[in-house]
Amino acid sequence: MQKEGQVRIPSGCAIVGAIDRSGGTICGGDMVRAIAVMHDRSNGLGGGFAGYGIYPQYKDLYAFHIFYAGSSAKETCERFLEKHFDIVNLSKIPTSPHPRVTDAPLIWRYFMAPLPNKLARCQLDEREYVVRCVTRINTQMKGAHVFSSGKNMGAFKAVGYPEDVGEFYRLDEYEGYAWTAHGRYPTNTPGWWGGAHPFALLDYSVVHNGEISSYDANRRFIEMYGYKCTLQTDTEVITYIIDYLVRRRGLTLEEAANVMAAPFWTTIAQQEPERRERLTFLRQAFGSLLLTGPFSILVGFTGGLMALNDRLKLRSMVIGEAGSRVYISSEESAIRAVWPDLDRVWAPRGGEAAIFTVKEGA
Amino acid sequence: MSLMNTFPSRFEVVRDMDKCIACGRCVVECGHGVHRFVKGTKKLAADERRCVNCYRCVAACPTGALKIIPNRQAVNESSNWSAANRREIALQAESGGVLLSGMGTVKNYPLYWDKLLINAAQVTNPSIDPLREPMETRTYLGRSAAEIRRDGSGRLISDLPPHLTLETPILFAAMSYGAISYPCHEALARAATELGTFYNTGEGGLHPDLYRYGAHTIVQVASGRFGVHRRYLEAGAAVEIKIGQGAKPGIGGHLAGAKNVGDISRTRMIPEGTDAISPAPHHDIYSIEDLRQLVYSLKEATRYEKPVLVKIAAVHNVAAIASGIARSGADIIVIDGLRGGTGAAPTQTRDNVGIPIELALAAVDARLREEGIRNHVGLVASGTIRNSADIVKAIALGADAVAIGTAALIAMGCHMCHSCHTGNCSWGICTQRPELVRRLDPDEAKAHLVNLVTAWTREIKELMGGMGINSIEALRGNRLMLRGVGLTDAELRILGVRHAGE
Numbered sequence: 001m002q003k004e005g006q007v008r009i010p011s012g013c014a015i016v017g018a019i020d021r022s023g024g025t026i027c028g029g030d031m032v033r034a035i036a037v038m039h040d041r042s043n044g045l046g047g048g049f050a051g052y053g054i055y056p057q058y059k060d061l062y063a064f065h066i067f068y069a070g071s072s073a074k075e076t077c078e079r080f081l082e083k084h085f086d087i088v089n090l091s092k093i094p095t096s097p098h099p100r101v102t103d104a105p106l107i108w109r110y111f112m113a114p115l116p117n118k119l120a121r122c123q124l125d126e127r128e129y130v131v132r133c134v135t136r137i138n139t140q141m142k143g144a145h146v147f148s149s150g151k152n153m154g155a156f157k158a159v160g161y162p163e164d165v166g167e168f169y170r171l172d173e174y175e176g177y178a179w180t181a182h183g184r185y186p187t188n189t190p191g192w193w194g195g196a197h198p199f200a201l202l203d204y205s206v207v208h209n210g211e212i213s214s215y216d217a218n219r220r221f222i223e224m225y226g227y228k229c230t231l232q233t234d235t236e237v238i239t240y241i242i243d244y245l246v247r248r249r250g251l252t253l254e255e256a257a258n259v260m261a262a263p264f265w266t267t268i269a270q271q272e273p274e275r276r277e278r279l280t281f282l283r284q285a286f287g288s289l290l291l292t293g294p295f296s297i298l299v300g301f302t303g304g305l306m307a308l309n310d311r312l313k314l315r316s317m318v319i320g321e322a323g324s325r326v327y328i329s330s331e332e333s334a335i336r337a338v339w340p341d342l343d344r345v346w347a348p349r350g351g352e353a354a355i356f357t358v359k360e361g362a
Numbered sequence: 363m364s365l366m367n368t369f370p371s372r373f374e375v376v377r378d379m380d381k382c383i384a385c386g387r388c389v390v391e392c393g394h395g396v397h398r399f400v401k402g403t404k405k406l407a408a409d410e411r412r413c414v415n416c417y418r419c420v421a422a423c424p425t426g427a428l429k430i431i432p433n434r435q436a437v438n439e440s441s442n443w444s445a446a447n448r449r450e451i452a453l454q455a456e457s458g459g460v461l462l463s464g465m466g467t468v469k470n471y472p473l474y475w476d477k478l479l480i481n482a483a484q485v486t487n488p489s490i491d492p493l494r495e496p497m498e499t500r501t502y503l504g505r506s507a508a509e510i511r512r513d514g515s516g517r518l519i520s521d522l523p524p525h526l527t528l529e530t531p532i533l534f535a536a537m538s539y540g541a542i543s544y545p546c547h548e549a550l551a552r553a554a555t556e557l558g559t560f561y562n563t564g565e566g567g568l569h570p571d572l573y574r575y576g577a578h579t580i581v582q583v584a585s586g587r588f589g590v591h592r593r594y595l596e597a598g599a600a601v602e603i604k605i606g607q608g609a610k611p612g613i614g615g616h617l618a619g620a621k622n623v624g625d626i627s628r629t630r631m632i633p634e635g636t637d638a639i640s641p642a643p644h645h646d647i648y649s650i651e652d653l654r655q656l657v658y659s660l661k662e663a664t665r666y667e668k669p670v671l672v673k674i675a676a677v678h679n680v681a682a683i684a685s686g687i688a689r690s691g692a693d694i695i696v697i698d699g700l701r702g703g704t705g706a707a708p709t710q711t712r713d714n715v716g717i718p719i720e721l722a723l724a725a726v727d728a729r730l731r732e733e734g735i736r737n738h739v740g741l742v743a744s745g746t747i748r749n750s751a752d753i754v755k756a757i758a759l760g761a762d763a764v765a766i767g768t769a770a771l772i773a774m775g776c777h778m779c780h781s782c783h784t785g786n787c788s789w790g791i792c793t794q795r796p797e798l799v800r801r802l803d804p805d806e807a808k809a810h811l812v813n814l815v816t817a818w819t820r821e822i823k824e825l826m827g828g829m830g831i832n833s834i835e836a837l838r839g840n841r842l843m844l845r846g847v848g849l850t851d852a853e854l855r856i857l858g859v860r861h862a863g864e
Contacts, residue, residue, distance in 0.1 A: 210487070211486050211487035211830075212487075213483065213487060213829055213830035213831045213836065213840075213843075214831060214836030214837075214840060215840070215842060216839070216840040216841055216842035216843065217835070217836050217837065217838055217839050217840035218836075220731055220839045220840075220841070221731075221736070221737070221839070223731070224731050224734040224735075224736060224737075225734065249510050250510050251510065255518070262833075264496045264498060265498060265500050266496065274517070277520050278517070278518050278520070280520070281508075281518055281520035281522065282518075284502050284506055284522055284525070285506055285507075285508040285522060286506075287502065287506060287835035287838075288737065288835060288838060288839070290833055290835050290836050291836070292830065292831045292832050292833055292836040293483075293487045293830045293831070294487050294488060294830075311832075312490070312495060312832065314487075314488055
């Protein structure tokens with residue numbers, strides 16, 4: 001059977017996100033309890049989490065989480081890392097044996113900074129340098145896969161039900177100001193850990209429920225800009241689109257949302273002139289990055305979360321607010337499981353980006 | 363004895379004498395002079411050698427007495443020497459001339475459209491019902507790569523270069539006034555206006571009465587520069603430089619002197635009755651850097667307010683050529699495939715030069731993406747777009763839009779007798795004989811064009827909805843929505859699609 005990346009595998013899913021806008025911490029264990037409620041939306045073939053603010057002691061270093069198929073892949077990859085980064089700390093990611101999470105690869109974590117002279121020589125912006133290193137490992141080093149590469153954040157994922165994956169990674173030992181979680185329902189059994197979600201690049205992480213019908217149009221466009229869609233998943237291409245639009249082209253997240261879930265032309269025509277002109281420009285300039293078909297996504301980034309539905313709202317997604325806390329979920333039940341008393345529960349409209357950020361200075 | 367007189371005609375004219383009332387309608391209707399009264403009698407006779415099976419007499423006969431059938435006369439032919447080969451040899455042995463043909467090639471080259479299958483959504487994502495949900499076919503044609511710039515208050519500055527806005531991704535292909543009749547041009551202009559798309563003047567200039575449809579007109583500048591002047595360039599919504607045409611790559615246009623009469627010669631700005639022969643190359647374009655100069659000359663002339671298209675024939679190294687054009691400042695590239703139509707072309711060129719549009723389109727789209735410049739140009743494909751499924755497949759392969767010529771002619775009444783070059787079209791389409799031109803009602807022709815494009819647009823929306831796609835840009839270049847059947851590995855690789863079942 002072909003593994004993830006050699007074949008495109010559609011999947012349904014469950015997603016949950018949480019953020020404390022005052023900068024207070026949320027325990028990873030809460031996310032495990034929330035996503036466990038939506039057990040039936042996953043089928044045991046993938047689960048994962050991303051936490052923000054979880055590595056305060058290393059907050060200025062890039063935290064790489066890497067899967068290795070074996071020790072030779074690890075040696076090759078570490079030689080590469082040593083040539084490109086100053087590795088401040090490295091260790092196995094702590095895990096607990098779990099009866100339903102099996103066939104684990106070697107899972108390692110590195111806190112690093114790009115080697116200054118190397119960085120200066122290649123004349124790249126620091127983040128671009130890191131992206132290129134990640135791309136190089138993921139496309140050229142057999143058996144090595146970087147699945148998290150941001151600062152003060154980290155993704156944790158595996159083949160299994162998400163609640164089992166959370167226990168496996170001992171997430172109740174992590175605390176962060178924002179989290180996303182994902183349970184996967186793929187339509188066949190690739191059984192590869194790299195294929196689970198979230199998909200993360202630098203500090204962007206995406207969890208996604210849906211199947212975008214525009215996939216190959218999006219992929220072929222974004223690959224013009226040096227990205228390689230090695231996993232053939234929606235989540236991967238959406239992450240690259242966000243990286244391209246926000247980091248490389250300088251759009252705001254809201255503008256990026258207006259590209260990915262652009263309003264219909266008839267809606268654009270009804271807007272006041274300034275907004276109409278902006279939306280028209282974005283659709284014309286980035287038409288090939290429009291996502292069609294059902295999706296609900298949560299985008300994690302340093303300092304916040306964005307929730308976005310496709311423009312027809314073909315996937316469920318609700319938001320619950322309680323004081324400084326915001327919870328976003330495929331189903332309200334998952335939110336109520338960890339936070340029964342909510343001030344407000346609402347569903348964003350199709351194509352309407354809901355962006356929540358931690359207060360400045362918090 | 364004339365060789366052609368010793369060669370059997372292609373068709374037989376079968377007249378049912380029980381039904382025929384000898385009204386002589388067929389004599390009047392036939393543009394090719396097949397039917398006549400036997401001198402001094404009320405008896406009708408037919409010169410079958412002149413018959414091209416245009417169906418006009420059959421359609422017009424008030425009693426249904428006529429039928430045109432393939433000649434039953436046995437012709438000696440073999441697997442290697444067809445009757446057509448023999449007829450052409452006889453014709454040339456007699457005339458010493460170059461064989462001419464009208465419309466697209468009749469040879470049996472692979473039609474990749476029919477070997478590509480379209481996907482549909484099932485279970486994992488929903489199909490979308492175009493009757494109940496919005497389904498967008500609006501297409502912006504032109505350069506879409508833009509710098510992100512903001513003003514002092516952080517607002518995005520929209521500074522995309524000029525482009526064409528199409529309500530449906532279907533253009534009318536370039537067909538000149540002269541090759542086709544005035545009412546045809548009028549019908550195309552009015553239909554394009556009503557549909558929110560564009561027609562194309564071809565290289566015959568623009569009749570003064572049609573300037574009012576300029577907002578939906580692409581004005582062409584071809585190697586002969588016929589009819590090109592300042593007002594002409596300003597009248598159109600865009601300017602097209604025609605380098606080549608799928609039916610006759612490598613050679614210029616030819617309008618016989620007999621068709622170059624009256625308003626046609628005035629519009630082309632050449633003496634009446636002269637052959638309008640446009641040179642094979644543009645004599646100011648001997649290389650790609652020369653093309654750039656012409657592109658910018660036209661942009662200067664139109665104050666950078668109009669996009670410039672460059673139309674080329676699909677030839678062997680079309681991908682590299684298109685890449686060069688994309689870097690020449692052109693906003694849109696039109697690629698016309700091997701099977702594209704023409705008013706007149708040397709038969710051997712029409713039937714043997716160029717490559718199929720499907721392969722050319724796939725190669726160009728892939729090449730422009732490899733070079734990271736696909737969004738620097740719009741891409742239009744033409745040359746045998748026969749139905750809405752062909753359009754969906756073309757867009758999934760990578761086109762922004764398609765252009766239709768032959769299909770538009772058929773909608774206006776063409777019966778594909780492949781005799782456009784004779785100027786005797788009985789249907790009033792490809793002729794300038796006033797008594798024939800009169801037959802084409804521009805109101806009716808316009809209505810048929812509007813109906814056809816409207817119907818195809820509906821079908822495109824159905825097919826898109828079936829795939830779960832509700833906007834045409836999400837289909838563009840979306841090759842995963844296609845699978846090949848019965849194709850070789852090389853064909854699949856070039857088309858960039860997987861085989862059905864994969």
